[in-house]
Amino acid sequence: MPKVLISDKLSDAAVQIFRDRGIDVDFEPGFGKDKDRLLEVIGQYDGLAIRSATKVTEKVIAAAGNLRVIGRAGIGVDNVDIPAASKKGIIVMNTPFGNSITTAEHAIAMMFAVARQIPEASASTHAGKWEKSRFMGVELTNKTLGVIGAGNIGSIVIARALGLKMKVITYDPFLSEERAAEIGVEKVELDALLSRADFITLHVPLTDQTRNILSEANIAKLKHGVRIINCARGGLVDEAALAAALKDGRVAGAAFDVFETEPATDSPLFNLPNVVVTPHLGAATTEAQENVALQVAEQMSDYLLTGAVQNALNMPSVTAEEAKVMGPWLKLSQHLGNFIGQMTDEPAKAINILYDGSVSEMNLAALNCGVIAGMMRRRNPDVNMVSAPVIAKEAGIKVSTTRQEQTGAFEGYIKVTVVTDTRERSIAGTVFSDGKPRFIQIKGINIDAEIGEHMLYTTNNDVPGIIGLLGQTMGEGGVNIANFTLGRSVKQGEAIAILYVDDAVPEPVIRKLEETGKFNQVKPLTFDVA
Numbered sequence: 001m002p003k004v005l006i007s008d009k010l011s012d013a014a015v016q017i018f019r020d021r022g023i024d025v026d027f028e029p030g031f032g033k034d035k036d037r038l039l040e041v042i043g044q045y046d047g048l049a050i051r052s053a054t055k056v057t058e059k060v061i062a063a064a065g066n067l068r069v070i071g072r073a074g075i076g077v078d079n080v081d082i083p084a085a086s087k088k089g090i091i092v093m094n095t096p097f098g099n100s101i102t103t104a105e106h107a108i109a110m111m112f113a114v115a116r117q118i119p120e121a122s123a124s125t126h127a128g129k130w131e132k133s134r135f136m137g138v139e140l141t142n143k144t145l146g147v148i149g150a151g152n153i154g155s156i157v158i159a160r161a162l163g164l165k166m167k168v169i170t171y172d173p174f175l176s177e178e179r180a181a182e183i184g185v186e187k188v189e190l191d192a193l194l195s196r197a198d199f200i201t202l203h204v205p206l207t208d209q210t211r212n213i214l215s216e217a218n219i220a221k222l223k224h225g226v227r228i229i230n231c232a233r234g235g236l237v238d239e240a241a242l243a244a245a246l247k248d249g250r251v252a253g254a255a256f257d258v259f260e261t262e263p264a265t266d267s268p269l270f271n272l273p274n275v276v277v278t279p280h281l282g283a284a285t286t287e288a289q290e291n292v293a294l295q296v297a298e299q300m301s302d303y304l305l306t307g308a309v310q311n312a313l314n315m316p317s318v319t320a321e322e323a324k325v326m327g328p329w330l331k332l333s334q335h336l337g338n339f340i341g342q343m344t345d346e347p348a349k350a351i352n353i354l355y356d357g358s359v360s361e362m363n364l365a366a367l368n369c370g371v372i373a374g375m376m377r378r379r380n381p382d383v384n385m386v387s388a389p390v391i392a393k394e395a396g397i398k399v400s401t402t403r404q405e406q407t408g409a410f411e412g413y414i415k416v417t418v419v420t421d422t423r424e425r426s427i428a429g430t431v432f433s434d435g436k437p438r439f440i441q442i443k444g445i446n447i448d449a450e451i452g453e454h455m456l457y458t459t460n461n462d463v464p465g466i467i468g469l470l471g472q473t474m475g476e477g478g479v480n481i482a483n484f485t486l487g488r489s490v491k492q493g494e495a496i497a498i499l500y501v502d503d504a505v506p507e508p509v510i511r512k513l514e515e516t517g518k519f520n521q522v523k524p525l526t527f528d529v530a
Helices: 012-020 035-044 058-063 082-087 100-116 118-126 152-163 177-183 190-196 239-247 286-306 320-343 364-376 387-394 466-476 507-515
Strands: 003-006 024-027 047-050 069-072 091-093 144-148 167-171 199-202 226-230 251-256 275-277 350-357 398-404 412-419 424-431 437-442 445-450 454-461 481-488 494-501 519-526
Touching: 003 012, 003 035, 012 024, 012 286, 035 058, 047 286, 058 082, 069 286, 082 091, 091 286, 100 118, 100 152, 100 199, 100 226, 100 251, 100 275, 100 286, 144 152, 144 190, 152 167, 152 177, 152 387, 167 190, 239 251, 320 364, 320 412, 320 424, 320 437, 320 519, 350 364, 364 387, 364 398, 364 412, 437 494, 445 494, 454 466, 466 481, 466 494, 466 507, 507 519
Parallel strands: 003 024, 003 047, 047 069, 069 091, 144 167, 144 199, 199 226, 226 251, 251 275, 350 398
Antiparallel strands: 350 412, 412 424, 424 437, 437 445, 445 481, 454 494, 454 519, 481 494
16 A cells, blocks of 8 residues: 655545545654754655645655655645655655645735735725825726746736736737637737836846846836736746835836745845735635645556556656657657757747658657757746646747658657747657667758757857867867767758767857857757756
8 A cells, every 4th residue: 555644734534545545544644844853754755745744855855765746735835845755766846836826816916016006005994093194005997917938827817807807918029829819918018017017017037048037137127116926936027126116116016925035034025015915825725726736646646556647747647558659759749859859949939840761650748848948948847748738839839840750860869849939949869779760860851869968059150160169169168079960951052060068058159169160059958968
């Protein structure tokens, strides 16, 4: 009988699901905050169900000799060392959509609260004051709401705001014009949103691209009197710069549920009269807590009893029988998508995936998920094999699949073509008999490239001296080349090189190559080859 530990607070109904499914479960909600006790007992369990309090560190995973699955009731998995879990063969699951409505509703509630100064007015009235003239608010009707990030939660906020008769504009580089029209918003650039919006709400993950998206410089571009709501992630806004803008009146108010450091015991935003703050309550409703708890209990039970995988961040949703055959091809599908994602900065309109030969008889739905997840992971680290198709659909990306019998020298291959407003980009790959995936074609140019964690991709006109220039520059920069692949369209036409290197190529080396004037493109790439 599988044995599960629940180390954080989950609903009684979730506990009962495990028991009804014949799983031995220990409900110990205090263990999440007791590191020593967790380390002492974790070796006894096949499954660990958590929320945010339990920190599943590399040390915990090392002590978890029998652990097969970690289930996070909620979307965020910052408290789980996923690479360590993957190396040990432990599946990490989450519940990516259980909190969406609740978080969107909290953002709307915070918008009302800051517009009408409800917390301050409540505190004043409780104190026996009657300061009616002090709390002059503003209406939401006919105001312009700027939504940064129009994904799952952002699109729900948009629907609610339109129902409130607000004018909605959105900044989301990966939202297509077709999808924007479908959900009834105007797609704009970030500077336009900053200058036009009366209210701004953020709904993006925290990545290198979104960190401090409301920086001091961008806060200076805001429309005078704007109000800002952040129920997404701490670190999206420069809190000190915003506090200064709130004090001098450039920003009329702010409502924050998330902070750069949590638990937040201090912040530049605290104790300002025009700021509403809550302690990360976005998912804190009875319905959301129940939904994610029940969902994670069902998912973990299915895996422990039948091997079925749902909402896994480090394993595709395929059966155990399929996984043996498809494993290398699933890895290849993610590499192909990841290559496209790193090479493409504008929003995709369509992804066309061709399956040739033996791979065309496999579970193409799972392989499609691998391509889409690989492509989107650079911009959204929370994406997984299950949520990727939903996110692609919300972004208005059309995914098409073509099967064909073997047509070339390879027993099977996958070719991915991404279409944007201005171009098409394609890459193909196969799996060799040793089980290792390879890139075999880029932009229609045939190659044979081994895939490594760190790579460098260049394009140039086919002229003498490029190999020597690359080798010399990399050598002078202390970069060791493990594998070097070349290809060209025709003699003196376009040529490409793809290098597999031991370590990430330093920025000065990239700049030095660009400054030679010999290359049309120099692009460092990274791949998850674990």
